Amino acid sequence: MLKVNNIKKSFDNNLILDGINLYVDKGEFVSILGVSGSGKTTIFNIIAGLIKPDGGNIYVNGKDITGKTGIIGYMQQNDLLLPWKNIYDNVTLPLTIKGEKKANARKIAGKYMPLFGLEGYGEKYPKELSGGMRQRAALLRTYLFSGEIMLLDEPFAKLDAITKRKLQNWLSGVVKKMNITTLLVTHDVEEAILLSDRIYIISDKPATIKREFTVSENAKNLGSAEFYELQKSILNTL
Ligand SMILES: Nc1ncnc2c1ncn2[C@@H]1O[C@H](COP(=O)(O)OP(=O)(O)OP(=O)(O)O)[C@@H](O)[C@H]1O
Ligand SMILES: [Mg+2]
Incomplete structure (x- = not known):
């Protein structure tokens, strides 16, 4: 449904995104996980059409929408x-x-x-x-x-731990029930595991996709051996 193809972006001759490739299938929940300042919000601004990439394209259902706004629902990091x-x-x-x-x-x-x-x-x-x-x-x-695809940029970062966990559980139920296609940006490993079908790890600047993880149902069970194993692999990759 969404394809991000070889996106490159520099700000003031400073290379921030060095060829980002990823995809999200219909109904999938995918996260981009990376350290602060690595370029996550920049990726979202490009997907949402708010800024133009220096190279590469954004496709929705096969149609090139690079630089076009109004197609993808975007909850910005400081959504007020x-x-x-x-x-x-x-x-x-x-x-x-x-x-x-x-x-x-x-x-x-x-x-x-x-x-x-x-x-x-x-x-x-x-x-x-x-x-x-x-x-x-x-x-x-x-x-x-936009009922089809949502971009969520750290939607729970400012909440306390208990409220955060409640909202994560709630969101995971809602997106399943309504079959919403979601791409989430976070630097919270646990949040990414709890919510996602797949996780892309991006490197620090200039950002590239370092690795992709598929999350099994067992791994979503906090405290399970699968959870700890995945968490460890992700932390070792970050
Ligand atoms: N409009 C802009 N002009 C110049 N530099 C920018 C601009 N937007 C972002 N940058 C730079 O690009 C880099 C990546 O910023 P970005 O906001 O994408 O990071 P992030 O991964 O979302 O970080 P955080 O997790 O803290 O939100 C930073 O070094 C930032 O200073
Ligand atoms: Mg950001």
Whole structure:
């Protein structure tokens, strides 16, 4: 469904991405794992069409979409809800921008509010929600932008450990249930293992794909021998 083909990017003559190749199949959950500053967000900005690569192409379902915005739903690293808009208006923003009538946009969003744990909170403002709820609202907005494929850039990094684990379990259930194709960026090894079907490890700058791991169902079981083995292999690769 998504193919990233030999992407290269420099900033001010500084090579950041040195030929990134990866793919995500329909319904797959794939993570890109790498240290801070390695170029993960830059990869996402290029996939989402926000910045142009110096070389290489992005394909969705075989179509070249390099440099095009509006096709892929993208939850940015510092995704902020608009404080002056209530939750309904925040999550339906992508729909109203596309020309959907407000009432209808609310109806569409309303269908998903229970699944995203936001039922009854549509009229509330972001400051009235917990951090975890705000992240779920941002995830719903990303999903409504494009039901087909989502890019998530460290969506849980700022949450406490317990909320984080709850949201990871919840997200893993939602993407399976709705068969959403997801590409996640994280520097959290445990998070990558818990959520992913496959994990790409990127090297530090200039970034290349160092290795690819497939995650078995057993490895997702924290504390299992398979989990520790995979965690060790990943840490040795990073
Ligand atoms: N617009 C830009 N102009 C110049 N340099 C940039 C720009 N965007 C990113 N960089 C540089 O590219 C490198 C990779 O940045 P990027 O944000 O992609 O890293 P990251 O892997 O997402 O890091 P983190 O895990 O901390 O979010 C950094 O050295 C950064 O300074
Ligand atoms: Mg980043």
